[in-house]
Amino acid sequence: MRPFIHRLASRLGISGNVRNSRRGVEVQLHGTGAALEQFYHSLRQEPPPAAAIDSFDWQWQIRDPRQSPPAPGFFIDSSSIGGADQGQSTCPAPLPDLALCDNCRDEFNDPANRRYQYPFISCCDCGPRWSMITALPYDRSRTTMSRFPLCRQCQREYDDPDDRRFHAESIACPECGPQLNYVAAQSPNSAAGLASNSPPPLEQAVAALRAGQIIAVQGIGGFHLMVRAADLSAVQRLRIRKQRPHKPLAVMFGGLAQVAGWCELSDQERSWLTHPAAPIVLLKKLAGCDPRQIIAPANDHLGALLGYTPLHQRLLDGLGEPLVATSANRSGEPIETHPQQAMTRLAGIADGWLFHDRSIVHAQEDSVIRVGGHDQLPPQILRLGRGLAPLRLPLPEGPPVDPIIALGGHLKCAPALATGSQLVVTAPIDDLSSQAAVERFADSVADLRQRFAGGAEARMLVTDLHPEYATTLWAGQQVSKWAGLQPPVLQQVQHHHAHVAAVMVEHGLQGSVCGLAWDGSGLGSDGDLWGGEALVCDLQHSRRRVTLRRFPLPGGEAALREPAQILWGLLQRQLVGGQISDAEMLQLTGLSSEKHQLLLQMVKRGVNCPWSTSTGRLFDGVAALLRLVDSCSFEGQAALALQQQAESAHNSGEQAGVVAFMAEQAEMERSSASPAGGLQVIDWWPLLAGLISAVRQHEQSQPLALGFHHALADIALRMATICGQSRVVLAGGCFQNRLLLKLVSERLQRAGFEPYYPQRLPANDGVLAVGQLAVARVGMYGANTKQPLAQPAFLEQEL
Numbered sequence: 001m002r003p004f005i006h007r008l009a010s011r012l013g014i015s016g017n018v019r020n021s022r023r024g025v026e027v028q029l030h031g032t033g034a035a036l037e038q039f040y041h042s043l044r045q046e047p048p049p050a051a052a053i054d055s056f057d058w059q060w061q062i063r064d065p066r067q068s069p070p071a072p073g074f075f076i077d078s079s080s081i082g083g084a085d086q087g088q089s090t091c092p093a094p095l096p097d098l099a100l101c102d103n104c105r106d107e108f109n110d111p112a113n114r115r116y117q118y119p120f121i122s123c124c125d126c127g128p129r130w131s132m133i134t135a136l137p138y139d140r141s142r143t144t145m146s147r148f149p150l151c152r153q154c155q156r157e158y159d160d161p162d163d164r165r166f167h168a169e170s171i172a173c174p175e176c177g178p179q180l181n182y183v184a185a186q187s188p189n190s191a192a193g194l195a196s197n198s199p200p201p202l203e204q205a206v207a208a209l210r211a212g213q214i215i216a217v218q219g220i221g222g223f224h225l226m227v228r229a230a231d232l233s234a235v236q237r238l239r240i241r242k243q244r245p246h247k248p249l250a251v252m253f254g255g256l257a258q259v260a261g262w263c264e265l266s267d268q269e270r271s272w273l274t275h276p277a278a279p280i281v282l283l284k285k286l287a288g289c290d291p292r293q294i295i296a297p298a299n300d301h302l303g304a305l306l307g308y309t310p311l312h313q314r315l316l317d318g319l320g321e322p323l324v325a326t327s328a329n330r331s332g333e334p335i336e337t338h339p340q341q342a343m344t345r346l347a348g349i350a351d352g353w354l355f356h357d358r359s360i361v362h363a364q365e366d367s368v369i370r371v372g373g374h375d376q377l378p379p380q381i382l383r384l385g386r387g388l389a390p391l392r393l394p395l396p397e398g399p400p401v402d403p404i405i406a407l408g409g410h411l412k413c414a415p416a417l418a419t420g421s422q423l424v425v426t427a428p429i430d431d432l433s434s435q436a437a438v439e440r441f442a443d444s445v446a447d448l449r450q451r452f453a454g455g456a457e458a459r460m461l462v463t464d465l466h467p468e469y470a471t472t473l474w475a476g477q478q479v480s481k482w483a484g485l486q487p488p489v490l491q492q493v494q495h496h497h498a499h500v501a502a503v504m505v506e507h508g509l510q511g512s513v514c515g516l517a518w519d520g521s522g523l524g525s526d527g528d529l530w531g532g533e534a535l536v537c538d539l540q541h542s543r544r545r546v547t548l549r550r551f552p553l554p555g556g557e558a559a560l561r562e563p564a565q566i567l568w569g570l571l572q573r574q575l576v577g578g579q580i581s582d583a584e585m586l587q588l589t590g591l592s593s594e595k596h597q598l599l600l601q602m603v604k605r606g607v608n609c610p611w612s613t614s615t616g617r618l619f620d621g622v623a624a625l626l627r628l629v630d631s632c633s634f635e636g637q638a639a640l641a642l643q644q645q646a647e648s649a650h651n652s653g654e655q656a657g658v659v660a661f662m663a664e665q666a667e668m669e670r671s672s673a674s675p676a677g678g679l680q681v682i683d684w685w686p687l688l689a690g691l692i693s694a695v696r697q698h699e700q701s702q703p704l705a706l707g708f709h710h711a712l713a714d715i716a717l718r719m720a721t722i723c724g725q726s727r728v729v730l731a732g733g734c735f736q737n738r739l740l741l742k743l744v745s746e747r748l749q750r751a752g753f754e755p756y757y758p759q760r761l762p763a764n765d766g767v768l769a770v771g772q773l774a775v776a777r778v779g780m781y782g783a784n785t786k787q788p789l790a791q792p793a794f795l796e797q798e799l
């Protein structure tokens with residue numbers, strides 16, 4: 001931004017200076033009114049390609065003619081790191097990493113250019129940023145590039161206002177910048193890439209990939225494990241070694257032409273693939289692009305991304321074919337970022353390591369998005385990662401806040417910090433079940449304080465209600481060992497209230513809403529695992545107005561790997577009531593008689609058998625009923641299989657007869673809703689009974705899966721009607737299902753409701769910390785909403 005401002009001001013004949021500070025970019029301008037107006041409008045309307053301007057804070061002054069005129073010229077001043085900045089009312093702007101730009105790509109491919117084929121070429125418009133920042137404000141001296149002194153030519157470019165690399169902090173060349181190295185698994189302690197008689201590191205990596213080996217490649221935010229996408233035996237070997245039997249793998253392509261040979265491509269999908277964030281984009285596969293369904297099993301979509309670093313581009317150009325590119329980590333652990341640790345922890349998985357000497361400060365996995373075909377929905381962020389994170393959002397109206405840190409949940413854990421009038425959320429850590437992941441999480445929290453709050457201690461730590469989440473345990477430990485004068489306040493926010501609040505923050509909603517919070521599970525205030533809820537809430541209060549009928553979940557978390565066990569829990573009441581016999585239970589679930597008896601005892605004794613109202617678990621049970629999955633090796637596998645079946649039917653136009661069938665079931669469901677102490681319960685059993693009847697008549701699974709989605713959309717409309725709020729927030733991981741989101745949104749709009757759902761944020765637990773911050777902030781400083789929470793009659797009675 002500073003070089004752009006320098007060039008714009010100089011072109012308009014404006015004098016002054018620009019600098020980075022902890023608040024953002026500060027500019028002092030001296031010029032005529034017309035020139036200043038032109039500067040303002042040019043900056044607002046034509047900012048740099050990768051710039052994101054959140055807000056302007058302008059102060060206009062008329063110079064006293066008796067004062068000395070300002071010094072001529074425009075300058076980039078040294079950044080401010082203290083002083084008045086310590087009382088800042090906003091957190092500093094995050095600087096996401098950017099993909100290789102077209103100008104650098106041209107130089108990279110130009111044999112006459114001094115950076116020809118240099119794997120670390122960059123400029124002001126591309127290259128690493130957040131991943132290499134050690135402190136803010138953003139200057140080379142506060143990045144991991146500080147250990148690479150600039151050569152004479154790079155220094156001249158860095159100092160030249162007319163050069164594209166003017167104040168480009170990642171600037172480097174083969175003479176003064178980072179270098180590559182390659183180590184093969186046979187010689188883990190040798191630096192083979194530096195040996196005088198060895199081929200260059202990149203040539204060794206290309207040769208290893210051609211030979212079918214698995215190579216760990218260091219990128220911007222961490223390592224990828226890579227194999228040739230066309231080498232199916234190598235892909236299968238990667239799955240076995242990484243213990244990832246079914247979860248889809250992403251494929252990295254050398255250009256759009258390669259992508260078009262594998263997948264369907266819309267203009268919007270092309271635009272996202274070439275976006276500076278360079279996310280993984282879920283694309284519809286072409287027939288035959290995934291032989292034997294090894295890359296993305298039982299899935300008609302493929303995660304595709306373009307090589308976004310010059311190092312990736314050299315690999316892809318050297319091979320001339322796409323590469324499978326998946327996060328380099330052992331199952332349940334975070335992505336590897338340090339070469340030595342990667343060689344230790346990935347031993348037995350990788351056959352070689354291609355790495356460099358520019359350290360990674362902030363680990364980040366690739367962002368993932370899905371762009372709709374003809375569903376008229378905006379793109380969905382499925383993972384907020386490299387290129388899109390950290391993300392800064394304005395807080396709802398209210399007084400500036402001292403630092404508050406929210407810790408999120410246990411899966412997709414993305415801590416967030418609020419300070420002043422804004423919040424910033426980080427990239428997620430997928431699972432906090434390992435010690436390595438908890439350590440990465442703790443580093444992320446400490447980093448939030450240092451980078452965005454100037455090291456100030458948090459006044460409050462906010463967690464989920466669940467006492468066994470790693471985040472909840474960690475927060476308690478911090479307070480118990482606190483050595484300062486005043487430990488932070490611990491605040492807990494209910495899981496689904498946080499989900500709804502996050503969407504409210506993203507859309508700037510104030511006052512009361514109906515929040516449909518549908519996900520896999522989150523601890524409710526009654527001790528059940530909620531997940532099929534309709535809340536009437538604002539950013540301060542939340543009331544559970546409607547829920548799905550509860551059912552036992554024998555085995556607890558272990559049941560998530562066995563969808564048939566979840567189906568058993570859904571059928572349990574009918575078994576006890578005599579509507580289903582033991583033999584029918586065994587036939588429908590496919591479970592053994594021994595397992596059946598064990599589950600009966602678990603429910604009877606209440607041993608490891610929580611009760612659930614989860615829509616996500618309903619998806620799992622129906623997937624088991626339709627025999628779509630036997631067991632799950634990754635989160636959401638059964639629900640994804642059901643979604644795939646439904647989308648196939650929907651896209652082929654099979655819905656008319658199914659909708660009529662399911663509408664009848666939906667009417668039965670409506671009549672079964674009953675008040676229970678102010679809380680209405682919607683019984684899903686008529687829907688499941690109809691599906692069971694269809695399965696017994698050997699109906700095809702695709703129209704049944706579609707009918708299930710339509711029935712859920714009817715339930716959503718019923719919930720919204722009961723809540724009686726005009727604005728309906730769709731929150732929780734179930735709304736990552738694009739078909740469900742489309743059906744629910746359409747029904748709500750036709751009925752006169754205003755649906756809101758995540759767009760800049762994911763729908764999954766990666767948003768929990770955002771919602772936790774919003775709720776805790778209002779609780780700390782009091783509500784300041786334009787509309788008071790509307791209290792329907794049933795709430796007044798409860799209160």
